[in-house]
Amino acid sequence: MARRALARVNLGAIERNVALLKRGLRGGAQLWAVVKAGAYGHGAVPVARAALRGGAGGLAVATAEEAAELRGGGVQAPILVMGAISGEELPVALHAGAELVAWDERFLDQLARSATAPVRIHVKLDTGMGRLGTRELSEALAVAGRALAAGPQLELAGAMTHFATADDDPEYLAVQLDRFTPFVAELRERSPRIVAHAANSAATLREPGSHLDLVRCGIAIYGCDPMHEDPDRHGLEPALELSSYVAAVKLARAGDSAGYGRRFIAPADTWIATLPIGYGDGIRRALSDNCEVLIAGRRYPLVGAVSMDNITVALGARPSVEVGAPAALIGRQGEERQTAEQLARRIGTISYEVLCGISARVPRRYDRDGEPLQ
Numbered sequence: 083m084a085r086r087a088l089a090r091v092n093l094g095a096i097e098r099n100v101a102l103l104k105r106g107l108r109g110g111a112q113l114w115a116v117v118k119a120g121a122y123g124h125g126a127v128p129v130a131r132a133a134l135r136g137g138a139g140g141l142a143v144a145t146a147e148e149a150a151e152l153r154g155g156g157v158q159a160p161i162l163v164m165g166a167i168s169g170e171e172l173p174v175a176l177h178a179g180a181e182l183v184a185w186d187e188r189f190l191d192q193l194a195r196s197a198t199a200p201v202r203i204h205v206k207l208d209t210g211m212g213r214l215g216t217r218e219l220s221e222a223l224a225v226a227g228r229a230l231a232a233g234p235q236l237e238l239a240g241a242m243t244h245f246a247t248a249d250d251d252p253e254y255l256a257v258q259l260d261r262f263t264p265f266v267a268e269l270r271e272r273s274p275r276i277v278a279h280a281a282n283s284a285a286t287l288r289e290p291g292s293h294l295d296l297v298r299c300g301i302a303i304y305g306c307d308p309m310h311e312d313p314d315r316h317g318l319e320p321a322l323e324l325s326s327y328v329a330a331v332k333l334a335r336a337g338d339s340a341g342y343g344r345r346f347i348a349p350a351d352t353w354i355a356t357l358p359i360g361y362g363d364g365i366r367r368a369l370s371d372n373c374e375v376l377i378a379g380r381r382y383p384l385v386g387a388v389s390m391d392n393i394t395v396a397l398g399a400r401p402s403v404e405v406g407a408p409a410a411l412i413g414r415q416g417e418e419r420q421t422a423e424q425l426a427r428r429i430g431t432i433s434y435e436v437l438c439g440i441s442a443r444v445p446r447r448y449d450r451d452g453e454p455l456q
């Protein structure tokens with residue numbers, strides 16, 4: 083039965099993407115799956131489980147609440163909270179038993195006071211991203227020293243950094259890696275078991291020298307190309323399909339309009355299909371007159387404005403599709419496919435934002451290569 087709007091997530095694709103990425107890693111590095119922002123709109127708990135089945139060694143999220151959500155879903159794997167943590171969020175992160183990122187000594191002091199069980203700390207050096215972390219090697223080393231000296235509540239677990247340009251500027255990535263290397267070497271001397279990590283999906287795919295002990299892959303495990311082209315070229319399988327269905331088909335006579343603002347006026351008699359999905363579901367309004375929809379294995383242009391709950395699609399001079407026909411915004415029909423990358427390019431953004439933008443109103447349905455989950 084057709085659903086108004088549905089995001090179908092194939093967990094088999096997630097498992098295979100993780101396994102594929104892992105096979106490409108240098109020297110036994112681990113892969114941790116990044117499942118922040120509700121697993122980039124796919125749903126954190128089911129994706130986390132699939133990634134672990136595919137061989138992920140742990141999970142990474144941005145916030146304390148996200149770690150708590152995974153624990154609430156019964157996930158027991160290690161979880162790294164990569165983002166900043168406020169005093170209010172700290173108890174949530176600690177209760178979830180998450181590993182945390184630190185870059186200043188004040189935060190460590192706060193941690194040492196609040197922790198009741200040992201907390202694993204990853205010290206972040208800002209090698210050029212310019213967001214979180216310290217730019218000063220000396221400060222990063224001081225933080226690490228403090229963690230080592232703090233006693234049993236704190237455990238120095240890792241050294242990390244984050245690349246600003248892994249998707250489009252390998253030279254700057256190399257600069258960042260060069261800045262990170264002495265920090266890792268110095269920490270290893272003090273604590274040989276620390277885990278060094280830097281790579282996101284783009285670095286994982288294009289720069290084996292960045293794999294170190296662990297990679298943090300997000301977008302690629304969902305089957306998107308971190309370099310914004312076609313995931314096929316890496317053998318990645320898009321895991322999410324976003325679909326709707328044809329709720330109405332009617333004739334617009336030449337001069338009739340469709341949608342708000344009369345943005346579309348039929349130049350000649352044109353059959354129009356209305357699909358009950360809109361920007362309230364995450365179909366961005368910038369896609370007005372600027373998108374295609376797959377129906378019955380063919381591409382049709384979205385015409386007129388995207389409304390909150392509906393879009394209109396021009397079928398041409400004949401009513402070539404039936405009411406009830408399934409429609410895909412992201413996904414595959416017959417020989418045709420449309421990727422999140424393609425939608426993103428049309429509106430000057432990246433697949434990440436398209437996927438995260440699929441709203442809570444859209445139900446997620448999970449399967450494994452078409453088979454229901456156990």
Ligand SMILES: *Cc1c(COP(=O)(O)O)cnc(C)c1O
Pocket residue numbers: 116118164244281282283284298299300301302308
């Ligand atoms: C989101 C994030 C990642 C994952 O990035 P992708 O490009 O999705 O692979 C890795 N590391 C950090 C610090 C992040 O914030």
